[in-house]
Amino acid sequence: xxxxxxxxxxxxxxxxxxxxxxxxxxxxxxxxxxxxxxxxxxxxxxxxxxxxxxxxxxxxxxxxxxxxxxxxxxxxxxxxxxxxxxxxxxxxxxxxxxxxxxxxxxxxxxxxxxxxxxxxxxxxxxxxxxxxxxxxxxxxxxxxxxxxxxxxxxxxxxxxxxxxxxxxxxxxxxxxxxxxxxxxxxxxxxxxxxxxxxxxxxxxxxxxxxxxxxxxxxx
Ligand code: DX5
Ligand code: ZN
Numbered sequence: 075x076x077x078x079x080x081x082x083x084x085x086x087x088x089x090x091x092x093x094x095x096x097x098x099x100x101x102x103x104x105x106x107x108x109x110x111x112x113x114x115x116x117x118x119x120x121x122x123x124x125x126x127x128x129x130x131x132x133x134x135x136x137x138x139x140x141x142x143x144x145x146x147x148x149x150x151x152x153x154x155x156x157x158x159x160x161x162x163x164x165x166x167x168x169x170x171x172x173x174x175x176x177x178x179x180x181x182x183x184x185x186x187x188x189x190x191x192x193x194x195x196x197x198x199x200x201x202x203x204x205x206x207x208x209x210x211x212x213x214x215x216x217x218x219x220x221x222x223x224x225x226x227x228x229x230x231x232x233x234x235x236x237x238x239x240x241x242x243x244x245x246x247x248x249x250x251x252x253x254x255x256x257x258x259x260x261x262x263x264x265x266x267x268x269x270x271x272x273x274x275x276x277x278x279x280x281x282x283x284x285x286x287x288x289x290x291x292x293x
Contacts (some may be wrong), residue, residue: 076259076286077103081247081269082128083119083221089227090124091131097272100279104137104159104231106267108221108249109152111142114166115219122151129156137267138246141218142166146175153186161189161212161245165196169203176207186259189245193217196225198235205240210265215218215258225249230261237262252284259289 080102085093089277094105107125112118122139125138135158142148147160162172172190179186190201191212201211213233225248236244245265246258255266266285275281 075264076289077243077265078272078282078285079104079245079265079267080104080272080282081108081221081267083108084269084273086273090128093273094128094132094134096278097282098132098134099186100273100282102134102282104135104265105132106269107136107138107157108218109138109140109142109148110219113143114163115122116161117219122148122155123154124156125157135159136247137161137245137265139212139267146171146270149175149179150153151239153182153184157186159189159210161191161210162217163191164200164204165193172204173207177203189243191247194229198232202239210243210245211236211240212245212247212265212267213258213263214248215246215250215254218248225251225254227244227257229256233258233261233263252288255285256291 082099107255110119111255124159137159138157139161143166176188185208189210189212190208192201193214215225215229244263245267246263247267250266250268251271272281
C-alpha cells in the first residue's frame with residue numbers, strides 16, 4: 075500500500091485550515107510537516123504551536139519532519155502538540171543519541187513512530203546502526219530546506235539497497251511528481267511526501283491518485 079503525504083510547506087499558510095481540508099478530502103494518507111530551524115537548513119518554518127493548531131483541524135496522522143539541530147530538545151514539544159510520526163536527521167545526532175531517543179519514546183508509550191532521515195549526500199551506511207531502533211526511514215531526494223526543487227536520481231540505488239535489508243516503511247521526500255513517484259515506488263518506497271506537485275495541482279485529488287498509482291503504470 076502506497077501512502078501519500080502532502081507537504082504543507084507548499085500550502086498557502088494564510089489559509090492553512092482550508093488547505094488541509096482540501097488535501098484530506100482529496101484522499102491523502104498523512105500530512106507531512108516540515109520543521110526548519112535556520113541552522114541545519116538555510117530556512118525557517120514552523121514550530122510546535124502551529125502543529126498544535128493543525129492537530130485541531132484534522133484527524134490525519136501528522137508526520138513531522140524535523141530539520142533542526144539538537145532534535146531531542148524539541149521532540150517532546152512536537153509530541154505534546156499532537157504529532158504521530160517524528161523524523162530526525164542522522165546528520166544532527168549520533169547513533170547512540172538516536173538509540174537513546176528511541177528508547178525514551180518507547181518507555182513513554184505514547185505510540186509515536188520514530189523515523190530517521192538522511193540527506194542525498196549521506197551514505198546509507200550512516201543509518202545502518204540505527205535501523206533496528208526506528209519505525210521508518212525517510213530518504214531525502216533533494217537537499218532539505220526548500221520545496222519545489224528537482225528530484226536527485228542518484229538516491230534511487232540507496233532506496234533499492236535499503237529495501238533489501240529493511241522491511242518497514244521507506245518514505246521519500248523531495249521533487250516527487252508522477253514520474254519520480256514511479257521510480258521511487260519501483261525502487262521500494264511506500265510513503266511519498268510531495269509538496270509543490272500536490273498543492274500546485276489544478277486537481278489535487280488526481281495528483282494524489284497519480285502518485286499513489288504511479289508504480290502500476292507502464293513505461
Ligand atoms: C524539503 C522538505 C520537503 C519539501 C518537498 O526540505 O523536507 O518536504 O517540502 O517539497 P517538493 O515536493 O515541492 O519537493
Ligand atoms: Zn520534508
